[in-house]
Amino acid sequence: MPTKTRRAPRHVLFLLTWWVAGCIVALAETPSPGLPTELWPPVGVGFVLLTLVWDGRSRPDQSAIGVSALMAATFFGFALVFSHPVVEAAFMAVTNTLAAVLMTLAYAVTKDQAGWAPRRGLALLGMVLGAVVASGLLALVGGFPDLAAGRFEPLTLWWAIRSTIFAFIGGATFLIFFHGDRERWRRTTPPSRLALAVLVVVSPICVFLVFVDPELPLTWFLLLPAVAAGVSLTPFGAAVHALAQALTAGAMAFLPFDQFAYVGVLPPSLLVDLLLAVSTFVTIQIALLRDERERANSAEQELRQQADARATLLGQVFDSMSDGMMLFSWEGDLLRYNPAVRHIFGRPIPETLTPGLWSDYLGLCHEDGTPVQDNELPGGPGLRRHQIDAVIGRGGDRRFVEMGSWPISDSEILVLVADVTDQRRRTAELAQFAGVVAHDLRTPLMSLRGLLELAAYEVAHGKTDELAPLIERAEGASARMERVVEGWINYTLVREGRLTPENVSLTDVAEDVCGTYRESPHVGTRIAVRAPHLVRADRGLTRQLIANLVANAVKFSPPGTPAHIEITSTDDTEAGWVRVEVADRGVGIPTGQEHRIFEEFHRAPGRSTRIEGTGLGLSLCHSIVTRHGGTISARNNEHGGATITFTLPAAD
Template sequence: MTATSAVGARLRSAGTLTVAVIVVTLMIAGATFAAMTRGDDETARRLLQRRASQVTAAVQSEVNRYLDALSTTAAAAGAHDTLTNAKFLQLSAPLSGMRLSGATAVGFLLPVPDDRIAETQRLWRDRGVTDLLLRPVGSGEHIFTVMVRVLDALLVPRAGLDATQSRPLWDTLRAARDTGRPAISEPYGLVVDQNLPPAQRQLSFTLAAPVYGLAAPDGSREFQGWVTMSLRSRNFLGTVLPALGDGLREVSLSTSPEEYGPLVAAYPRADAHEPDMSDSGTVTVADRTWYLRIGGARRELIGSRALPRVVAVSVLALGLVLAALVHVLATGRARARRAVEQATTELAAAESRAREQAFLLTTILDAMSDGVGVVDDSGEFLLHNPAAKSMLGIAEDRSGPQNWQEHYGIFRVDGSGPFPTEELPLVRALAGEQCDLVDMLIRNVTHPDGLTISVSARPLRLQGGRAAAVAVFHDITARKADMAAIEAARDQLAAQKDYLTQVLDALQITVVTCDTDGMLVHTNATGGARVGAPMTGRHIDEVSSGITVTDMDGQVIALADMPIPRVLRGADAIRLEAMVRFGSGHTRAVVLNAQPLVDRTGARIGAVGSSYDITALREREADLAAFAGVAAHDLRAPLMVIAGYTALLEEDLEDGADPESMHPTVARIGAGVRRMQQLIDDLLAYATARDARISLQHVDLQEVVADIVTERTLHLHVADGGGPPPEITVGPLPVIDADASMIRQVFDNLIGNALKYTRPGEPARIDIAASHPDGDPATIRITIADRGIGIPAEEQPHVFDQFHRVAAHTKSYHGTGLGLAICKRVLQRHDGTIRAADNPGGGTCMIIEMPYAGRPLPAPVTV
């Protein structure tokens, strides 16, 4: 019984131990199952987060690669003074080898208004886009694709499309221009994909970077257009995203953080079920933020979900638990190794992309004609492209700003001495200052004659916050020489123009030139003075509108029949003599000439016209004609009288007549001689009044008139039978500026006429006075009024014409008809006037008006 009891006790003990082991095992298994389940969930979540971060980083890195390539191409395009199709294709060539998945094409776009479409098309055809055809849509501003490099073999290049027909693309271009930074569009269907089969169509998006030209002297940069890159989203993500494995069932890219926002692209696995876990990430794409959603399966992330049950049910022994733990550790180590390997692969890919971008940047910099240099805060050169080294002329760089002037041979452009170190653009940029277009002279062994460059510099920040600076060098030696030559040519041309202008202005001939439309290009000083208004820039018809032109027969000549309009219509040289009445009322006889202006090819570019005043010539011709008439009549008559009486005198002498009887004959001969002498004197006086030089001096009219009155009355014989002497009253007369001899002749003629033209038996009564007309102190009016026979009213305007005599006076009063004409001509040359009027008391009043010197009038004198 003892053994049985002991066995039983052992059995009970073993059972208890077994039960205890089972209970403990069950407890351990349950606790292990619960702990492993919770751990697996946390592990799966961490793995999904890590995978989401890796996917987000991969997408962000690839997007940055695309943006960097696009921005670099836009910057290179803006660095060219004149962008051509060949240069654009050269700049964009590296993009073809960068494996830009999904990229269809890179293009250059321009904004063009309606009125410049044809001009823009012609310009870019000249720049190498020979088959460019701009196809506008609607009206207003258009945005045309003018140059295209195709990156997708399926795409047919189509330049000339109007980007405004695609609203997403138009909004993107405007955003890039407004912000000055790259922009990305909403997903949309490309215009060029409309012709693809529906199965091949997919959503796309466009990256756009603004293109700005070189900086102007004021620091501004002209906007020139956009460089765009279009990408098909599904192709892009298909290459960017890693293989959807390791528990990832779905990856989608959308433009909204909402779960069901607009999709850019989505990539579910073919065998994927609904994911039971998800995570998200954001990708910054230019001016937008896009959202990644990553869905995964817990079981696929960490392995089979049956492991805790297998461990709890099947493996109760400590060895199996340890084996399971080893298996879990080994599995975890393998996953860790796999994650490390994947991270290493991604790092290598990122390094490869960085090398590609560096190669692209180096290629672009090496291809640029402008030099580029970058230095760090210590003055060590990080970059000098070949163009910069060629301009500086020294292959080896020398670090330290204090060494740059001497090492490279940098001097001031004006030759005043070395360029100060503190004023060097890179030194100023390292201090945080922006500087543009600083001119410097490089003179060293390579450039002994000197090379003029223009430098612009900007401050930079390196990683870690270190200061740096970049400078762009541009060779302006040829430009400086060209500008100097242009300035010299401009100065020479200006001198020649000034010389020619002075010559033309010195001519007393009106000279005008006009273009083929009749717009006046140049007028000399004489022309402007005669018209009395600015002429240049006005139409020939407008200038001529206030002028009446008639031919010598009095027929009006229309504006269209004037010489210049006729030449502009195709006629050759035209000469026309005409009478011109100006708006001021003056009429002049002129000769009008016009002939065509032609360029070196013989094409007409306008007309030149000239005109000169022949009024004096025609007046001289009239004088000569009148003189011929006088010579034919007035001189011939006294000569015939003299000849006749001379013949009689000779006969009397031959007949031995008494000398006393010959006195009447001799007296008649003397009268004829005096008459001829008077006529000759008047003719000479008339010619002198027109042509003699005027010598202005102070003339006291009081003294002049008194002297004339004395001279005229001293030897005056009273008619037979006796009679009263003439009554002459002289009021206060002024001192004027005039030619003394000429003005004396005027008053001598007028006083002589007043004494001469009196009725027989009546004494001459003359009143001479001075006053200011209408209170004008700058004008003096002198009146000579008589009580003589008077002048009929209809004759008064004509008595000042040469050789004109009043018909009623010719029989009783001798004269030549030149006295009043002489007075009028003398006064005209003194800027004065004379006119005849009735004297209210009977007789005639001669009224003279002249400029007044402002001297006081003397006291009245009665003679």
């Protein structure tokens, strides 16, 4: 489809050359008295030329007006060259130019399409109408040689028909050449090109035979090749065929064996011309219909491919969603579901299930344990738009789901199922965190407040000698709050921070950590380090991991007894990993708590009030190890204390 109306200057120059040639051909022939010339192309050539400089929608600009003036001046000059009187030459120049303008305007109004090239039959009919109106008015005003204005006689009709035929054939073919889809012609298949080559030879031969033997049936020899061209060629090829047929007929008119005379109101010579015009119309019309059908089929195929692609994409999205999606009919039949539904409910989804048994089959309950009834499920009668929370399973295996339904058409209902177990767990953790925060900060904060009030009282009563112990205790309370806050910050950084792996010496890190415990106030603490391995880990997190484990061991040592800690490393049973153990001789781990001590905010039962802590230390260790891809576990050892074992990647 062309995107521009204005063509390159070379196209305009080419048509101006044809305008000059058309003027010469039209004016050089001196017709016999009472007869028109055999060729009169100015109106058709001028029509095509004007389409190159005007878009047909806006007002004609200077280029269109200038080209029109140049056309009139050229016609006038050649009319003088061929001995036409000045007045007659000027009149014919103006009227023929105006006829071309009128045909252009008429076609622009009636074509009912974008662009100049005809793309449907209505545009061709508009072109015929424009040619008839322009040539008819031109004949009535006497715009042809030796034709008086306002006379209604056979010669007037002959001139009008001759000009109309040349205007239509020339306009229809050259508009396709200059404004048609050239890319379509370049993509023409070899069989179509071969058909064009054959028809361009056969059609002129048929025209030649008609002129040689007028007794031959004109319709067969002129219209059959036209129909064949229409059903086998593109619009561009059909235009080439029509022009070749018309040019052959025009050339035959000048040969001595032309036996078609001007007898009667519609002489045989004009009948041949009319048949050529009909042939051109039929050829191009059939080709345009085929082209329009092919475009429609191509557009339909493209839309179908787009629809298939969208359906495939939606299907992939449907199947890959983590939330469950179930499509039901209004009658309650399950039409489709995605794999997430099977994963969430933990059992196969039957294609058919007796109404009233869905809740029982899936094991859906309310949070209070009462079964969910089928008439409560989203999508059921009266619940086309409905949401419900349900529980699947019991005890520690309970999972929470949210279900909602939305009608998506007059016959289908979409039910969404979301597993919100992790969300509920996280909400519970946040609530627990809030409780831990309140508990851990309340005691030192209340202590700090009380100490400050007591200090203010002492100052008010002049007892300044009692301030030092109070300030020292207040600093201790403040330090406890600082440690609590620092623990939360460290935990967040470990969970969300970025790892920077490098080769790390376990001995260096452990000795650095243990150095602080070999000094006051931890005099007597015994720490043995036998960890010669190098690991591939984040140095800062590795230090924090060992520091937390050592601090935990020191914190849970028996009252009045120095802590005894051993840090050892060995090759893990899995190649490429190092196993590290931190063993103490403290109070050990309560039975059944070996796994829970790594949970967030967890504290061993019976020790929460005696020993200060946030419940984040071992959870922090768990996060550090798992972020490195390792494992961590805890057990009681033969000394009654606890042994924490973890693995880290071995160094390169």
